Amino acid sequence: MFIWIASYPKSGNTLVRSMISSYFFTKDGSYDFGLLKNIGQFPDVTLFENCGIDTKNEKQVIRNYINVQEKINNKNSIQFFKTHSLLFNIDNNLFTNLDNTLGVIYIIRDPRNVVLSWSKHASISLEQTTDRMINRYHFGGDINSKKISERTLVYSGTWSTNFNSWKSFKVQDRYLLVKYEDLVINKEKTFLDILNFLGKFRKTKLILDNKKFENVLKSTDFQIMKNLEKDKGFVEAKINKKTGEKIPFFNLGPKNDWKKKLDTKLKDKIETAFSNEMKELGYL
Template sequence: MSSIIWLASYPKSGNTWTRTFINNLLLDPDEPVDINVLSDLTPGDARKSWYEKAGGMPYHRLSMGQVISLRPKVHQLIADLQEDKVFVKTHSIYGQLHGVPQITMDCTAGAIYVIRNPLDVVISVSSHFGLPIDGAIKLMGDTNAFLDEAPMLGNIRQYFGSWSGNANSWTHFDREKMHVMRYEDMQDKPEETFGAMVKFLKLDLPEERIAKAIKFSSFDVARKQEEEKGFKEQSDKNEKFFRVGKAGQWKEVLTDAQVDQITDMHQVTMKYFGYLPK
């Protein structure tokens, strides 16, 4: 029976990087996989077309209540895309919305949760959504936060909550079926970090293939592709999706007051994941 491996994260935390690695790992190409076809192998759960198929009518005719109630059916449609496992991107919390599970466990095999220091996330969120830093801080503290519909991407409204709420919700997922990756470890020790993910997925692959996938999914490769042919998942609020790709930017960008505000707001979760500034 087919089932989903969720690629979950708060927005701008390394989900696209993870998907790029998985594409290059599984396809084992001679050249880096085109970033504009990532969704072919690792689709997102927010496409309007899924809900139109599940509901049997154009998306604009569906009420928000109907969209929410269709979520389990949508997840089963996605799970059925492949005979075995299918990797699916989501920014949703691991919880319920109006009584409907945001993650349908009946068609779930496991999850990879990608987390990033909120002090750096806020800078990327600010750029991606066209918000001032203080506006991004407010968004990341909003327990009811959502990504509005994205007509250009064909996506529905996505509820992801606050940074802490999103991360904390996924700590309740079955620990034996979930693997957590820190963005900073992906950058500082890629062989160990991505290798651990491959082991979690129980993929028996040679080290050379893993190393090639790491190389082909690097920030520099992705940024070069975006410069040459654009990236269809890019926001219309800024010029680049792949902006800097470096941990620790907050030390040069955020004011002391902004650092204090973020750490006060997310202190418990930051401590749990090792992100409290020394």
């Protein structure tokens, strides 16, 4: 059964996956980029291709989301999946269902910082990124790209619809909200909350391995991960298509501060568009 690690892009998904994979897929909790292979991505164009689905046919792909999940679902164990998709229903085709899903860890980040981070990552202007967050419904889908992530079409929705859609799992008590800011300010407590949430779905009670826990916290420090990318590279990093330069995936992290870098007009535009959600989350 699946536990989704869901978020809007550039909201802390990689950090949460790094911590989870370090704890559950190592002996001592020491992180390495290779561990992320234990947590797949959905949708992933190759999963559909392996099931014989024509990935050039968008409607056929959407119709087969549940079918593909059924084929790869190990009902007897927990499987983690990363996604930037909203929890959609397109023409009565669901993103997922309770037969395949145990729960969701949803990571949220102040949209005023998301826009700065995503603009850098995608090599587009802050104005374009703001419009994408407020209006854009999907990204990816470049069938000619050599990168799987760019070939895969993801229905992200807007920043607010993405966040609101996954709340439906609250009703079944299968939902954990994680604020990126809490991961920065109080990483230890936030990760413990994540482990306790995951413990609800295990057949045996989760007994905390304190040494492993401490190693996870240390080895997933932002600066350590930034240095690791510098030394070894990181598969999720992108290339600036205009300059050909590699864009660091781990750029500013906790030092990303909209108060210093975001134009007042764009700040106001974001706060107007997402006023209700930002007040709910304590960002306003």
